[in-house]
Amino acid sequence: MEGSEVAPKGKGWDEFAGIFFIAAGLFNLIAGLVMLERKSHFDSAGLLYSKLNVVGTIAIIAAVVQIIAAILILRRNNGGRITGIVLAVIGMTGWFMLIFVAPLWSLLFVGVYGLLLYGFTAHRDEFV
Numbered sequence: 001m002e003g004s005e006v007a008p009k010g011k012g013w014d015e016f017a018g019i020f021f022i023a024a025g026l027f028n029l030i031a032g033l034v035m036l037e038r039k040s041h042f043d044s045a046g047l048l049y050s051k052l053n054v055v056g057t058i059a060i061i062a063a064v065v066q067i068i069a070a071i072l073i074l075r076r077n078n079g080g081r082i083t084g085i086v087l088a089v090i091g092m093t094g095w096f097m098l099i100f101v102a103p104l105w106s107l108l109f110v111g112v113y114g115l116l117l118y119g120f121t122a123h124r125d126e127f128v
Helices: 013-037 049-074 078-097 103-122
Strands: none
Touching: 013 049, 013 078, 013 103, 049 078, 078 103
16 A cells, blocks of 8 residues: 555553643643632631641642643653653552542552553654
């Protein structure tokens, strides 16, 4: 077949990771802003209610790091790959610790972070 190009093996993992981290970063940004501005949306009897300013600030910082990592990943920067690996390990660990609180979501996100780690490590040749 002339004119048809076959994508190299592993193509697309960087786009998947970049888009995932953009979505996660936007979610954390919105969650952090809500924690800082709208305490009324949270249960006052909740465990973290008294620390919403701290948790909200941490969520915003995490969002900025995730969005920067996403930009670097989509540019196929090796620093973005390394940042993605670190973020995936932290995310996987965090969701694993919540497995008894939210088993379905925990298994889902542990699996997604596992896929990200696979993409970053097995297809590292995509990053220059």
